[in-house]
Amino acid sequence: MDPDVGDRTQALWEHGTGKAMRVLIIGGGIGGLTAALSLHAAGIDCAVAESVTEPRPLGVGINLQPHAVRELTELGLEKMLAGIGIPMSHLTFTDRFGGVILELPRGTLGGYNWPQYAVHRGELQMSLLKAVRERLGPDTVRTGLSLEDFQQDGRGVTALLRDMRTGERVKEAADVLVGADGIHSTVRARLHPGDGPLLWNGIRMWRGTVEGEPFLDGGTQVVAGSNLAAKFVVYPIATRPRGRVLINWVAEVMVSRPGPVPAVDWSRRGRLEDVLPYFDGWRFPYLDVPAIIGGTERILEYPMVDREPLPRWGWDRVTLLGDAAHPMYPVGANGGSQAVLDARVLARELATAADPAGGLARYEAERGPVTAGLVLAHRELPMERTIAMINERAPGGFADITEVLTPAELAEMAAAQRRITDEDVKFLNERASWSVGGR
Numbered sequence: 001m002d003p004d005v006g007d008r009t010q011a012l013w014e015h016g017t018g019k020a021m022r023v024l025i026i027g028g029g030i031g032g033l034t035a036a037l038s039l040h041a042a043g044i045d046c047a048v049a050e051s052v053t054e055p056r057p058l059g060v061g062i063n064l065q066p067h068a069v070r071e072l073t074e075l076g077l078e079k080m081l082a083g084i085g086i087p088m089s090h091l092t093f094t095d096r097f098g099g100v101i102l103e104l105p106r107g108t109l110g111g112y113n114w115p116q117y118a119v120h121r122g123e124l125q126m127s128l129l130k131a132v133r134e135r136l137g138p139d140t141v142r143t144g145l146s147l148e149d150f151q152q153d154g155r156g157v158t159a160l161l162r163d164m165r166t167g168e169r170v171k172e173a174a175d176v177l178v179g180a181d182g183i184h185s186t187v188r189a190r191l192h193p194g195d196g197p198l199l200w201n202g203i204r205m206w207r208g209t210v211e212g213e214p215f216l217d218g219g220t221q222v223v224a225g226s227n228l229a230a231k232f233v234v235y236p237i238a239t240r241p242r243g244r245v246l247i248n249w250v251a252e253v254m255v256s257r258p259g260p261v262p263a264v265d266w267s268r269r270g271r272l273e274d275v276l277p278y279f280d281g282w283r284f285p286y287l288d289v290p291a292i293i294g295g296t297e298r299i300l301e302y303p304m305v306d307r308e309p310l311p312r313w314g315w316d317r318v319t320l321l322g323d324a325a326h327p328m329y330p331v332g333a334n335g336g337s338q339a340v341l342d343a344r345v346l347a348r349e350l351a352t353a354a355d356p357a358g359g360l361a362r363y364e365a366e367r368g369p370v371t372a373g374l375v376l377a378h379r380e381l382p383m384e385r386t387i388a389m390i391n392e393r394a395p396g397g398f399a400d401i402t403e404v405l406t407p408a409e410l411a412e413m414a415a416a417q418r419r420i421t422d423e424d425v426k427f428l429n430e431r432a433s434w435s436v437g438g439r
Contacts, residue, residue, distance in 0.1 A: 021044050021045065021175045021176065021350065021356060022044075022045045022046065022047075022174050022175050022176075023035075023039055023044060023045070023046040023047075023174060023175065023176040023177075023178060023350065024046070024047055024048075024049065024157070024159055024172060024174035024176070024177050024178070025046060025047070025048045025049070025178045025180055026048075026049050026147045026159070026177065026178065026179050026180060026181045026186070026187055027048070027049075027050065027179065027180035027181035027182060027185075027322075027324070028048050028049075028050030028052070028055065028125075028129065028141050028143070029125060029180060029181075029182060029322065029323075029339075030062075030121070030124060030125055030128065030322070030336050030339055030340065031180045031321050031322030031323070031324075031336075031339030031340070031342060031343055032048055032050075032178070032180035032181075032321070032322070032343075033048065033125065033128035033129055033131075033132050033141075034071075034072070034075075034128060034339065034340050034343035034344070035178060035180060035321060035342075035343035035346055035347065036048050036132045036136060036140065036141070037075050037077075037128070037131060037132055037135065037136075037343075038071075038075065038343045038344050038346070038347035038348075039346075039347045039350070039351075040132075040135055040136050041075060041347070041435065041436075042347045042348065042350070042351035042435075042436045042437075043351060043436075043437070044347065044350055044351060046136070046140070047140055047141075047142065047172075047174075048132070048140060048141040048142065049142055049145040049146075049147065049159075049161055049172070050141060050142070050143045050144075050145065051143075051144070051145065051146040051147075051164060051181075052143060052144070053143050053144035053164055053165060054143065055125065055126065055129060055143060056122065056126075057120065057122030057123050057125065057126045058121075058122045058267075059120070059121035059122045059125075059266075060120070060121060060207045060208065060209055060248050060250075060300065061118055061119070061120060061121065061209065061235065061237040061248025062118070062119060062120075062121040062124065062237075062333075062335075062336045063088065063116060063117070063118050063119075063221070063235075063333035063336075063337070064081070064085070064116065064117045064118075064119060064124075064336060064337055064340070065116055065333065065334060065337040065421065065422070065423075066107055066110075066112035066113075066114040066115065066116055066423070066428060067114075067337060067341060067423045067428055068336070068337035068338075068340040068341065069081065069107075069114040069115060069116065069117060070113070070114045070428065071340050071341065071343075071344045071434065072340060073114060074344075074433060074434070074435050075131075077127075077128075077131065080127050080131070081117050081119070082117075084119050084120070084123045084124065084127055084238065085117035085118055085119035085124075085237065085238070086117065086118045086119075086218075086219055086235075086236045086237060086238065086239070086245070087107055087108075087115040087116065087117060087219055088106040088107055088115070088116040088117065088118050088219050088220070088221055088235065089105065089106060089107070089109055089217055089218075089219035089220055090103050090104065090105055090106060090109070090216075090217070090219070090220045090221070091103070091104045091106055091220075091221050091223070091417070091421075092104075092216075092220050092221065092222050092223070093223050093224075093383065093387070093413075093417075094222060094223070094224045094225075094284075095224070095225065095387065095390055095391065095394070095397060095398070096224055096225040096229075096230070096282060096391075097284075097396075097397035098224065098284030098285070098286075098287070099394075099397050099398050099399075099401065100401065101387065101390060101401050101405075101410075101413070102401075102410060102413055102414055102417075104414060104417060104418070106221075110422075110425065111425040111429075112425055112428060112429065113428075113429045118221065118235050118236060118237045118248070119237055119238070120209070120237050120238055120246065120248075121336070123238070124336075129141060144163060144164040144165050145161045145162070145163060145164070146161065146162050146164055146186075147159060147160070147161055147181065147186045147187065148160045148161065148162050148169070148186070149190060150177055150187070150190065150318065152177070152315075152316055152317050152318055156173055156174060156175050156317065157173070157174050157175070157176065157177040157317050157318060158171055158172070158173050159171065159172045159173075159174065159177060175317065175356050176317050176318070176319075176350065176356045176359075176360065177317065177318045177319075178318075178319055178320070178321050178346065179191070179314075179318070179319070179320045179321065179324045179325075180320075180321040180322050180324060180339075180343075181324050182322070182323045182324055183198070183264065183305070183307075183323045183324070183327045184263065184264075185320065185323075185324035187314075187318065187320060187324060188320055188324050188325070191313075191314055191315065191318060191320070192310060195307070195310070196260070196307065196308055197260035197261065197262060198260065198261045198262070198263070198264060198305040198306070198307060198327075199258070199259075199260055199261075199305060199306055199307060199308065200256070200258060200259055200260065200261045200303040200304065200305050201258045201303075201304050201305075201306075201329065201379070202254055202255065202256040202257055202258045202259075203227050203252050203253065203254050203255070203303070203304040204252070204253050204254075204255045204256075204301065204302075204303055204304075205250060205251065205252050205301070205302055205303070205304055205330075206250070206251040206270045206274070206275040206293075206299055206300065206301050207248075207249065207250050207251075207270075207299070207300045207301075207302075208248075208249055208270075208293070208296035208297075208298060208299045208300065209237070209246055209247065209248050209249070209296070210246075210247050210249070210292055210295045210296045210297075211240050211244055211245070211246055211247070212244060212245065212247045212292065212295070213243075213244060213245070214236060214243070214244075214245050215234075215236075215286045215287055216286055218236065218245070219236070220235070221233070221234070221235035221333075222234050222235070222287065223383075224282070224284075224289075225282075225387070226383075226384045226387040226388050226391065227252035227253065227254060227304075227381070227384055228254055228381075228384050228385075228387075228388050229253075229254065229388075229391070230251070230252070230253050230278040230279060231251070231252040231253070231384075232249065232250070232251055232252075232279060232282065232289050233249065233250040233251075233252070234247060234248070234249045234250075234287065234289075234292065235247070235248055236248070247292060249292055249293065249296070250330075251275050251278065251279065251293065252304065253275075253278050261303060261305060264302050264303060264305055265302065266300070266302060267300065268300065268301050268302055269298070269299065269300070269301070270299035270300055270301030271299070271301075272293065272294065272296075272299060274301070275293060275299065275301075276290060276293055276294065279293060304329055304330070305327070305329075306327045306328050306329055306375055306378070306379070307326075307327050307375075309326065309368075309371075309372035309375050309376065310325070310326075310368075310372075312364060312368070313325050313364050313368060314360065314364070316357045316360075317356050317357055317360065318360075319346070319360045319363065319364060321339065321342045321343060321346060322335075322338070322339030322342055322343075323335065323339065325342065325367075325368075325371065326338065326371035326372065326374070326375055327375075328371075328374055328375045328378045329378040329379065329381075331378050331381060331383070331420065332374065332377075332378055332417075332420035332421045333421055334374060334378075334420065334421060338370075338371055338374065341367070342363075342367050342371075344434045345363055345366055345367055345434065346360075346363045346367075347436070348434045348435075348436055349362045349363040349366075350363070351436045352436060374420060377419060377420045378420055382413075382416035382417070382419075382420070383413065383416060383417055386405075386409065386412075386413045386416070389405075389409075390404050390405065
């Protein structure tokens, strides 16, 4: 740590609340902002450092599973979610001709006490940011501050930050440092300097949003085809005037052998001519895939990547959360939801621990094995193997899936998807709350 850097803690955050613990969160995404709300609700002082100077509602769609919606509801955000999202009714798998293979009820239709919401990631982030500033104060989230390094001892953590506007380097002290800074996490890189590269499975993804007419019942996510060849995922994420909806789509195509990649640019522009040929002729009675892709103003392109699970996330007073801890393939619609669960368990354990290091150890002991299991399960792509088998048995399509798959094969397909997506209904509905007393 540079000894000449000025200590400007009070100028950055006025936090004199008298609380016994103060947490510094690096990263103002979904996980970091949920952590701030959860810590505040548990009576713990916190601040958020976000490197982006002006947050904007960027990105595309995301699903929040019932286990995440429960936690956000307990934070008092139920009306916010209902206002920006679409409650999902079904997850429907089809072949590339639109023939229905499997329909799984979602949210309350699946027996949960909470819905599953499809939302625009950027709108969700901005709504969480608004909630943090309203509840914790307008200066809680400090933008334009990038973490460069940190040091810790038995008394706390000192973070070295750079002001992206002025170039000034400042120190910030806290009892706990949480790296919620995404898949390219600086905190993770400092904790694990020998960490391996991002791992690409060879699947290229193109993503976008486009306004259109509702399809099916207005709350169904359709997954057509297989990403071992070509796959198209589509679902609504917001209502629009005159009865229209904002449609989120993902095209997945196997284009290469698996291997490491040095970095991923999540804002890289994709080209229509690169993706459209894979879906020529994909027109269903309720869905015109080429029209959806062709009508998209901005297409994003990036590889499907993850990282090897870590044996441990952090040490003593420093830990990781969300994609910084456990990036996973987006095949179970669980990445954002798991970040929400991380945030809630983190707050619970810190609020009930005798000391910060002990609280972080309990947090990692609970969340580490669960998320590592999901990372590995997502790699198996179990649905893709079944759909590939269907394509072999019925290459021209089918009239009735029972003519192609046995009841046992269909049941295993449903079970495989639930393993990477769902929590047990009875367990989630009856589990005790993770909320702790606080402000």
